[in-house]
Amino acid sequence: MQNKEVVLKVLKEEGKGTQKVLCVGLLCLDIVCVCQEYPIEDTDQRCLDQQWRRGGNAANTATVLKGLGSPVEYLGVIMGQQGRELCEDLRTGGVDIGNCVWEAETPTPTSCIILSASTGSRTIMHFNRGLKEVPLQHFSSVHLSPYSWIHFEGRNYPTVKEMIERVRDWRRQAKGGYPKISLEMEKTKPQETFQGLLSCVSLVDLLFVSSTVSQALGFSSKEQAVKHFKSLIHPTAVVICAWGKDGACGSAGEGSEVLSVPAVSPDKVIDTLGAGDTFNAATLFALARGFSLREVLEFACTVAGVKCGTYGVNEILNALSRQLQFTGL
Amino acid sequence: MQNKEVVLKVLKEEGKGTQKVLCVGLLCLDIVCVCQEYPIEDTDQRCLDQQWRRGGNAANTATVLKGLGSPVEYLGVIMGQQGRELCEDLRTGGVDIGNCVWEAETPTPTSCIILSASTGSRTIMHFNRGLKEVPLQHFSSVHLSPYSWIHFEGRNYPTVKEMIERVRDWRRQAKGGYPKISLEMEKTKPQETFQGLLSCVSLVDLLFVSSTVSQALGFSSKEQAVKHFKSLIHPTAVVICAWGKDGACGSAGEGSEVLSVPAVSPDKVIDTLGAGDTFNAATLFALARGFSLREVLEFACTVAGVKCGTYGVNEILNALSRQLQFTGL
Numbered sequence: 237m238q239n240k241e242v243v244l245k246v247l248k249e250e251g252k253g254t255q256k257v258l259c260v261g262l263l264c265l266d267i268v269c270v271c272q273e274y275p276i277e278d279t280d281q282r283c284l285d286q287q288w289r290r291g292g293n294a295a296n297t298a299t300v301l302k303g304l305g306s307p308v309e310y311l312g313v314i315m316g317q318q319g320r321e322l323c324e325d326l327r328t329g330g331v332d333i334g335n336c337v338w339e340a341e342t343p344t345p346t347s348c349i350i351l352s353a354s355t356g357s358r359t360i361m362h363f364n365r366g367l368k369e370v371p372l373q374h375f376s377s378v379h380l381s382p383y384s385w386i387h388f389e390g391r392n393y394p395t396v397k398e399m400i401e402r403v404r405d406w407r408r409q410a411k412g413g414y415p416k417i418s419l420e421m422e423k424t425k426p427q428e429t430f431q432g433l434l435s436c437v438s439l440v441d442l443l444f445v446s447s448t449v450s451q452a453l454g455f456s457s458k459e460q461a462v463k464h465f466k467s468l469i470h471p472t473a474v475v476i477c478a479w480g481k482d483g484a485c486g487s488a489g490e491g492s493e494v495l496s497v498p499a500v501s502p503d504k505v506i507d508t509l510g511a512g513d514t515f516n517a518a519t520l521f522a523l524a525r526g527f528s529l530r531e532v533l534e535f536a537c538t539v540a541g542v543k544c545g546t547y548g549v550n551e552i553l554n555a556l557s558r559q560l561q562f563t564g565l
Numbered sequence: 566m567q568n569k570e571v572v573l574k575v576l577k578e579e580g581k582g583t584q585k586v587l588c589v590g591l592l593c594l595d596i597v598c599v600c601q602e603y604p605i606e607d608t609d610q611r612c613l614d615q616q617w618r619r620g621g622n623a624a625n626t627a628t629v630l631k632g633l634g635s636p637v638e639y640l641g642v643i644m645g646q647q648g649r650e651l652c653e654d655l656r657t658g659g660v661d662i663g664n665c666v667w668e669a670e671t672p673t674p675t676s677c678i679i680l681s682a683s684t685g686s687r688t689i690m691h692f693n694r695g696l697k698e699v700p701l702q703h704f705s706s707v708h709l710s711p712y713s714w715i716h717f718e719g720r721n722y723p724t725v726k727e728m729i730e731r732v733r734d735w736r737r738q739a740k741g742g743y744p745k746i747s748l749e750m751e752k753t754k755p756q757e758t759f760q761g762l763l764s765c766v767s768l769v770d771l772l773f774v775s776s777t778v779s780q781a782l783g784f785s786s787k788e789q790a791v792k793h794f795k796s797l798i799h800p801t802a803v804v805i806c807a808w809g810k811d812g813a814c815g816s817a818g819e820g821s822e823v824l825s826v827p828a829v830s831p832d833k834v835i836d837t838l839g840a841g842d843t844f845n846a847a848t849l850f851a852l853a854r855g856f857s858l859r860e861v862l863e864f865a866c867t868v869a870g871v872k873c874g875t876y877g878v879n880e881i882l883n884a885l886s887r888q889l890q891f892t893g894l
Contacts, residue, residue: 267596267675269690269692274606275688275690277603277684277686277688278684278687278688278837279689280691280752280777282690282691282692282754283677285692286675286677286692286694346615348596348598348612348615348677350604350606350677350690352606357606357607359604359608359609360608360609361598361600361610361615362609362611362612363598363612363614365615423609425611
């Protein structure tokens with residue numbers, strides 16, 4: 237597998253990026269049905285396996301950050317008894333959950349997911365009833381000095397925009413550049429949220445744009461998408477677009493080149509669920525440690541590729557050392 | 566809608582068939598994702614609804630029998646805490662569960678099901694880990710005199726065959742024709758079970774054969790399947806084959822005609838999940854009350870059709886009275 241050197245270099249880097257990353261967004265229950273093939277409509281089949289996992293982009297990204305060795309905190313609304321158990325498991329794994337909001341009466345948002353063992357594809361059917369989001373007032377009560385990065389899963393506009401503004405205010409008052417702010421734009425629905433989040437792109441230090449979002453805007457490649465967003469982001473900011481099997485592309489802002497790197501495929505793709513969240517976590521991890529954009533993209537593509545060759549996101553370091561054949565760091 | 570008269574006639578029949586029906590088989594958790602369209606592989610969508618329901622063929626059949634007004638008991642292994650809650654709900658609905666076996670340590674078997682709102686199709690992905698079945702010894706300890714019918718979901722061969730033999734022994738000793746025995750052959754997997762169950766068809770009073778099983782045996786119509794099984798069942802027994810949109814077909818044994826009736830479609834098909842179990846329950850209900858095979862098939866097709874126009878199997882009598890426009894009996 238490619239990029240073994242850069243992976244070891246990033247993982248061994250110490251000293252930098254040892255402050256906490258805060259991931260803000262959803263935690264939900266993923267019920268994953270592992271099927272030999274993607275089912276034909278109106279048939280009845282026995283699954284190879286069924287896994288009840290913690291899901292949600294922000295919770296996944298936090299899990300991978302912790303797995304890579306970063307101090308990390310998850311902030312979100314924990315709904316229902318199942319949400320409570322999933323969050324407790326996150327805490328046991330070393331992710332701080334001290335600022336989470338508890339909503340016992342709201343049912344846990346749940347995704348039913350079909351994982352095709354033959355292609356590794358993941359087909360997601362998400363449902364929530366009365367979903368709650370972190371209120372701005374609650375976010376404003378959180379003391380921001382422990383964080384080097386705050387990563388927002390692009391959701392509940394306009395609240396997310398106000399949260400971003402709140403971090404920027406804090407930075408101005410603290411007269412420092414921290415916490416850095418990242419935003420993930422993954423979905424195009426609901427339309428209002430999508431449009432609203434587009435108005436946030438100039439406010440962040442790192443923007444992740446998905447292929448879904450890029451295609452909805454009319455771009456047919458990651459390079460086109462990055463060139464477009466490069467003109468919208470802050471001159472010193474970074475924009476990154478991952479495009480599945482086509483790898484990832486990024487630009488570190490004004491005047492810098494648009495850099496593309498290929499995807500890194502595992503021997504067998506068995507689970508692409510959470511690959512995007514893993515890519516984002518690995519990007520944050522390497523960027524916070526001061527690596528160049530090329531190194532960051534190569535590292536992130538490798539970690540995301542390794543994730544696609546293993547079930548779930550909990551064992552990322554083990555999977556890395558197994559697939560890249562190095563022993564524990 | 567067709568067959569309103571026969572439905573009212575069957576539902577109003579009193580006196581006969583007032584003894585209990587025992588349904589032996591699976592109870593499981595169905596997580597039903599209602600999607601606008603059947604999902605395209607590797608996409609991510611928001612469901613219209615998600616329903617956590619009690620499922621399992623025998624549990625569904627028992628629920629519908631109770632809904633139609635029959636005394637009914639469910640017998641199966643109740644696995645896990647969720648199974649316990651689902652079973653308790655069955656009891657609350659008036660289904661006797663007094664002989665069930667409790668297995669707290671085995672996880673509840675779970676089906677994830679995609680319901681397409683545009684076609685009504687149901688795509689089932691079932692999973693269980695360490696599934697337990699009712700042991701023969703346990704079944705043998707059940708006193709059989711309260712039952713007019715015992716309906717077996719064709720599963721765990723050879724135990725089901727031994728249970729059927731045990732009922733036949735009881736009948737011989739009691740020198741009566743009761744309990745009547747019915748067997749449902751729905752699936753072709755596992756292969757050993759399928760082959761084993763084929764050896765049971767001569768032992769029962771009523772055999773349900775699915776289109777899946779019929780097709781696996783090389784038959785391309787319900788009439789072909791019924792003609793074949795007619796030669797295998799007991800001379801006085803009944804064989805019935807339902808074929809979805811193509812209606813149902815049956816024969817009441819040696820010398821009798823092979824009778825076909827058309828399916829009954831609701832105004833809009835919204836949920837075909839459990840339609841087969843509903844058809845079976847309606848058949849048992851009408852047969853136990855002494856109706857002719859034509860009346861039985863027309864009744865069963867109508868009740869199954871009404872079920873396809875309503876979510877779940879819990880409200881069958883309400884759905885019937887709403888869709889056939891009669892007031893409560």
